[in-house]
Amino acid sequence: MPLTLYTFSGAPRGWRVHLGLVFKGLSADVKYLSASDKDHHKPDFLALNPRAKTPVLATEQGVIRDSIAILAWLDRQYPERPLFGTTTDDAAQSWQIVMECCDYLRDGNHALLSRVFSSVDAVADRGTPENKEFEDAAALVHAEFSYLEEILADGRRYLGGERPGAADAVAFPEIRLVQRGCDTKPIRMTALGFDAQLSRYPHLSDWKDRLHGDAGVMQTMPPHWAA
The missing domain is CATH 1.20.1050.10 (Glutathione S-transferase Yfyf (Class Pi); Chain A, domain 2)
Structure with a gap:
């Protein structure tokens, strides 16, 4: 299962995660939700995050919510090119x-x-x-x-x-x-x-x-x- 990032276009918190993936040399399927269509309130997304908030990262290990939690998870799961330094x-x-x-x-x-x-x-x-x-x-x-x-x-x-x-x-x-x-x-x-x-x-x-x-x-x- 590839990494899948759910966010809104231009939303800074989801953008953080996208950049973290780039800095670590990782790829992900980025799915941009439509705010006007209220995609974040639809059942498929609420199954990922009942709080109806982005970003969400879907992984083989499960779903991670909150941009900083995702960056921390990425650093532990993929230790190469650390995001939080080496010392x-x-x-x-x-x-x-x-x-x-x-x-x-x-x-x-x-x-x-x-x-x-x-x-x-x-x-x-x-x-x-x-x-x-x-x-x-x-x-x-x-x-x-x-x-x-x-x-x-x-x-x-x-x-x-x-x-x-x-x-x-x-x-x-x-x-x-x-x-x-x-x-x-x-x-x-x-x-x-x-x-x-x-x-x-x-x-x-x-x-x-x-x-x-x-x-x-x-x-x-x-x-x-x-x-």
Whole structure:
């Protein structure tokens, strides 16, 4: 039985898993569910996850739910090309970045991009409650971008070290979603201090471009973005 990943196109948690598979040199049958058709509430999927949440990874050993649990399982089941490093210190650093991205960068991105993607591409009027909501959300993301920028400033190629790992798999979708916001809502995002080149964060921009240069990573890009 091959590995089968169930997710939504562009959903960052499922994207993490897809990247983890790529980084480990593994293949999987990726099944993109339709949110508009409510595929995650249909009986076949509920049999895999009664919580109606993605991602889900179906394996010969059973079904694993939750993106971080899946990455951890992949690392134990397929120890080659470890996602969480090879030493105790590597593991501690990788897990720290992974969990901080899950706890802070994901929350900041949700606060910002849920507003950006649902708004018109314009600058909110200064001093209005709407503008403050956008600025507060942008500040959360800038703080996490600065955190990642500092990690990469020591010359390392990837957040996980010399090879991409779990930290990169968790961070990349979030960074790329911000760039997507810049591509589709440039006026709004520029006013909030973001641009598609991530010019305020040169190390983070180089890291993103380095991952973009990997053909396997490009295969994980959301299909609906190409439509």
